[in-house]
Amino acid sequence: MTAAAPPQSSPSWRKGIIAYLMVAPPLLLMILLIFIPALQSTARTLTIDVNGEPGFSISRYTAFFQDPISVSNLFFTFQVTLITLAAIFILCFPLAIYLRFATGKLAGAVQVLALFPLFVPGIILAYALIRFLGTRGTLDNVLSIVGFTGYRTPYLKPDAIIFGLVWESIPFTVLVLTAGLRQISDSLIESARDVGANSWQIFWRIILPQIARPVLIVFSLNFLGIFGSYTIPYLLGPAAPQMMGVFMQQTFGQYRRPDDAETQAVITFIICAFIGFLYVRTVATQRKREESE
Amino acid sequence: MAILDLVRLDKHFGSVAAVSDVAFTVSDGEFMCILGPSGCGKSTLLRMIAGFETPTGGDIRIDGDSIVALGANRRPTAMVFQKYTLWPHMKVFDNIGFGLQLRRLPRAEIKRKVEESLALVSLSGYEERYPAQLSGGQQQRVALARALVLEPKILLLDEPFSSLDAILRVRLREELHRIQRRLNITAIFVTHDQEEALTLADRIAVMNSGRIEQIAAPADIYANPASLFVADFIGAMNLLEGEASGRQVRLGAVALPTPDGIAARQVTVAIRPEDLVVLDGPHPEAWSCAVEQISDLGHYRRAVLEVPQLPPMKIYLPKSLSVQERAALHVYPRRYLIYENGGAPREVSRPLPAAAAALLG
Secondary structure, three states: OHHHOHHHHHHHHHHHHHHHHHHHHHHHHHHHHHHHHHHHHHHHHOEEEEOOEEEEOOHHHHHHHHOHHHHHHHHHHHHHHHHHHHHHHHHHHHHHHHHHHOOOHHHHHHHHHHHHHHHOOHHHHHHHHHHHHOOOOHHHHHHHHOOOOOOOOOOOOHHHHHHHHHHHHHHHHHHHHHHHHHOOOHHHHHHHHHOOOOHHHHHHHHHHHHOHHHHHHHHHHHHHHHHOOOHHHHHHOOOOOOOHHHHHHHHHHOOOOHHHHHHHHHHHHHHHHHHHHHHHHHHHHHHHHHHHO | OOOEEEEEEEEEEOOEEEEEEEEEEEOOOOEEEEEOOOOOOHHHHHHHHHOOOOOOEEEEEEOOEEOOOOOHHHOOEEEEOOOOOOOOOOOHHHHHHHHHHHOOOOHHHHHHHHHHHHHHOOOOOOOOOOHHHOOHHHHHHHHHHHHHOOOOOEEEEEOOOOOOOHHHHHHHHHHHHHHHHHHOOEEEEEEOOHHHHHHHOOEEEEEEOOEEEEEEOHHHHHHOOOOHHHHHHOOOOEEEEEEEEOOEEEEOOEEEEOOOOOOOOEEEEEEOHHHEEEEOOOOOOOEEEEEEEEEEOOOEEEEEEEOOOOOOEEEEEEOOOOOOOOOEEEEEEOEEEEEOOOOOOEEEEOOOOOOOOEEEO
16 A cells, blocks of 8 residues: 555656746756856956966956946936936826726727837837938928928937837837726726815826836836847937947947957946846735735 | 705716706705616716716706816715725725825824724724725725715715625615714715615615606605506515406406506506415405415515416415415405506505405415
8 A cells, every 4th residue: 555655646746847847948048048158257357367367356347437438328328218218107107097098999099009119120110210300301391391490300319219219118118007007996096086186196196006016117127128228229329428238239349349348248237137126026026915915 | 964956967978878867856964875777877877976977967966056067076075986995005094084185184183083984984993904904894884984084065875885795785784874874964875775775765766777767765665666667676576467447457367456447458566475465265356376486584484376377476474374385375465556558556455355364464
């Protein structure tokens, strides 16, 4: 009898193995292609050659932060990212609230329009914006037809980057915010109106606290996408200052200074990892809360 | 002190009339129930009073002043919703105090009022809980406290207990009744549950397809339903279709007398189960029938009778009457209502026949 006992436990044991086998390929890929190279790069940036022997040094980082161009590029990247994020929220909140509460054909059309950029590759968007915003572009022509001749294109200026990045981020932001807003039932909003809240008070006191998590998710994922963006800043932005993505590529490809490019990459990576950590924590606490409810 | 006047109120959604020509007055301190099947327009009517729907026509007045132009947030009404009523991110204290904060009351006064209203709904000491930590019944009591703390002129309740289980529903109903009497607040309660309406209301407005069928006190509605719809909707009722000729209505083997000549040929006779009396022997105005099914309901029994040429009839049997299923009975209607062409009914109420004695009932 005792000899027959072990097979009973084998199904769960086998299930465990299968589960690990299923996670293994993506996990291995992440370790081999992301974690190990990232660690190697980080280690290399902290190493210098001392008489043929490797030694620890932060000289590459001090060099980065003493170089005015590098610092101004990092600062510029932050600036563009934060302004873009602010613009995204200012544009997408009203849009998401409209889509949550409106019904009818117009709301359907607005939804399609809001999601449309999702299906347009960044490079096509960049050229479309050049045609639209550039000197003698669509906007310039339309303005001159109505008699406005002082148009100055934002093309090759920071504004064009922000314009492109905002356009690119709208669909994802609206999707997540609308989904968050749909979790709030009508009666919660009506009961707030019933006790005397106006629309602004309902937004601040009832809606916003309840979609804090979707807002954090939108903030962190957009931050990551914008901070590390390349195509749009490269095609639409100025030659200087540059966003980190463009800066890295130029340091690596044009100036042929892979060591410096690596340092720039590690700095960018650390900033993004911090925001990524915020995102993971938000998602994890949300799951924990859902399980406890 | 508040009187609510509804003046020829209409609400259309596109071509659909949700509420048509509703007019009634709720007097100060009165508890009015709006009762009707789902989709009859009762919630739309309440939502118009609260300000969540704009009437297509007519007027709503509180103490003589029209409130139609006011937004929901500026009306002197407070509403208790069916479910998902508390803001999940706020503690009980803030849920109740939110409206007072918006009115910029001093902190100490908010605290005092919140505590008072929590005591009113027997939830003192629950200030620091989150809604998710409360049971369904406690949540609805907090919702009631939140509405009452604003001292509204009119309290509106939209099926507030319908998502609770039966025992809790009865308990909260009694508690609401007690609170409403104590505060003497004018209240409008929407429900599809006739028992709820009959026990709570000073007056009931029965609604059907957007219109008011009858407004009366519960006992009156029960005894004299003004239309066939009300007769069918409120309480148990036997509805029998018969042919009238002269001063008689033929229902199966029995011809029942009518108070005067009836013009229509087709009429409906409504008999409450408790108005059917079991006789000890056959009688020309009693149906001879068989007991099809008996359900024991504690202090009495309900039986379904199989009557030749007629649909099954419901009757209540006292426990003392030892009748089994399949037994033969003779039942005599001592009170019935005759409905013709949708108009007001004619009532027939008469003593038991002299020749036969009632077995009981």
